[in-house]
Amino acid sequence: MFDIVVVGHFAIDLIIPLNETKPRRRLGGPPTYVSLSAIKLGSSVSVISKVGGDFPEKYILWLRRKSVDLSGLKINETSETTSFLIKYYPSGWREMILKSRAPPIFIEDLPPSLETKAIHISPIANEVSTDLIKEACSIAPIVALDPQGLLRCFDSDGRMRLHKIDSLDFLRNVKVFKSSEREIKVLTGKDNVLEALGKVRYYGVDVAIATMGERGAIISYNNRIFSVPAAKPKAVLDPTGAGDAFIGAFLTEYIRGESPLWCACMGAAASSFLIEKIGPRGFGGRREIYGRATEVYEKALIIG
Numbered sequence: 001m002f003d004i005v006v007v008g009h010f011a012i013d014l015i016i017p018l019n020e021t022k023p024r025r026r027l028g029g030p031p032t033y034v035s036l037s038a039i040k041l042g043s044s045v046s047v048i049s050k051v052g053g054d055f056p057e058k059y060i061l062w063l064r065r066k067s068v069d070l071s072g073l074k075i076n077e078t079s080e081t082t083s084f085l086i087k088y089y090p091s092g093w094r095e096m097i098l099k100s101r102a103p104p105i106f107i108e109d110l111p112p113s114l115e116t117k118a119i120h121i122s123p124i125a126n127e128v129s130t131d132l133i134k135e136a137c138s139i140a141p142i143v144a145l146d147p148q149g150l151l152r153c154f155d156s157d158g159r160m161r162l163h164k165i166d167s168l169d170f171l172r173n174v175k176v177f178k179s180s181e182r183e184i185k186v187l188t189g190k191d192n193v194l195e196a197l198g199k200v201r202y203y204g205v206d207v208a209i210a211t212m213g214e215r216g217a218i219i220s221y222n223n224r225i226f227s228v229p230a231a232k233p234k235a236v237l238d239p240t241g242a243g244d245a246f247i248g249a250f251l252t253e254y255i256r257g258e259s260p261l262w263c264a265c266m267g268a269a270a271s272s273f274l275i276e277k278i279g280p281r282g283f284g285g286r287r288e289i290y291g292r293a294t295e296v297y298e299k300a301l302i303i304g
Contacts, residue, residue, distance in 0.1 A: 001115040002069065003043040004251055005140070006031045007132070008122040008149070009082040009102050010049050010059075010073075016087040017238055017278060023085060026240075026279035027059045030122035030146065033241035033280055035068045037248030037270045040283045043255075046116070048072035048109055050102045050127070052080035072111060076103050082125050085158075086240060092213065094239075098158040101125050107135045117255045118142035118176075120247060123149025130170035137173045144176035144251055146243065151186055162186045171203035176254065178209040178247045193218060194225065194304065207260045209250075209267075211243050217268060218303070221260045225304035228264045231272035231292040238278040242271040249289065261300060262293070269293035 013028035031047040038045050046069035055075060063070060080100035087095045104127045119140040121133055126149055136143045151162045164186055171177065177200050181193050190196040193210050197220040200208040207221040216229040246267035253263040269292035273284030284292075 001117065002046045003117050003255055004034070004038050004248075005046045005048060005072070005114065005116040005119045006034045006122065007048045007105060007110075007119060007128060007136070009105075009124050009127050010047075010051050010055065011124060012055070012081050012083040013240060013279075014083065014085045014099070015238060015240055015278065016085070018088050018090060024278055027062070028084070028240060028280070029082065029124060030120075030241075030244045031068075032063070033244030033274065034120055034122065034248040035063075036066060036280055036283055037245040037274070038252045039067050040270070041249055041252040041266070041286055041289065043248075043252045045069065046072055046114075048105060048111075050074045050076060050079075050105055050109075051082075052100070052102055053077035055081045072109070072114075074109065079103055082127070084124075088239070096160040098125060098154045098160060102127065104128070105132065107132050110135065110139065114139055116140050118144060118251050120144040120146070120251060122146040122244065122247075125149055125152065125154075133170050134173045142175045142251075142255065143173055144178065144247060145171075145174045146178050146247060147187055148179060148183055151183055164189055168199075168203060171200060171205055174203075175206045176209075176247075176251070177205045177207065178211065178243065178250070180243060181210045181212045184210045197225070207254075209264060211246060213239070213242075217246070217264055219260060219264045220304075224302060226261050226264070227301045227303045228261070228268055229296055229299045231269045231296050233272040233276045235276050237276060239275045241280060242275050245271040245274040245283070262297060265293040265296040265300065266290075268296045
């Protein structure tokens with residue numbers, strides 16, 4: 001049995017950091033960042049994903065060396081791997097342009113023998129259906145969701161924008177919900193983040209989290225709302241994957257029975273180490289993450 005299974009596309013990210021003009025090619029996607037964050041804290045992680053024939057063999061070897069189980073990875077030699085050009089601006093704005101997209105992940109791609117304590121579903125380019133989210137409930141007691149890829153649509157040139165989803169009934173199958181502040185507002189149609197969290201919780205979600213970058217996160221559970229400050233990194237070089245690192249650390253602690261507030265503090269700490277380097281190589285050690293998480297926990301506030 002695995003601790004966590006991550007469902008979603010790996011990606012080849014072409015990242016243009018602040019004050020630079022040349023893209024840096026990096027392995028990306030939620031399966032990368034969620035897995036490495038969770039494994040760093042002692043979880044066993046498997047991935048269900050699809051890539052194209054252009055997915056470098058060196059990425060597969062590197063992931064295996066990092067103890068990521070890739071038995072659920074399917075390689076379609078005639079397709080391309082999902083790829084984004086990502087540019088960051090001083091204002092904090094991130095521009096994303098879809099360059100290619102791997103095949104969708106279907107319900108039948110979930111192995112019938114799969115056993116796990118938690119499934120985290122995190123599409124990035126409409127590769128997962130809401131039916132798959134419902135099916136995940138029959139596999140794991142905890143289904144976590146980052147809805148980013150459900151909200152994205154792409155223009156003819158690949159430029160990404162967000163759109164609202166008509167029905168949110170699929171949230172009834174979700175125990176842990178995590179999204180960015182912008183995405184949860186679009187998803188729910190609420191301009192106020194607290195109201196947006198409340199609407200998500202209305203569908204029976206146990207824990208709802210909105211991440212807000214350098215302003216930290218807000219977490220709602222057990223009819224309480226907490227403000228969790230961001231952990232302070234030594235430098236901010238690349239925020240790509242920060243939200244995925246957050247939920248990887250969160251779920252690792254959550255399946256161990258820790259309080260959601262502490263889990264969120266661990267998420268804040270893990271993501272702060274990631275952004276100190278470009279790409280998926282900035283994960284801190286377990287002791288370092290616990291140290292920063294303790295500092296965050298001492299500053300967390302009840303706001304509702």
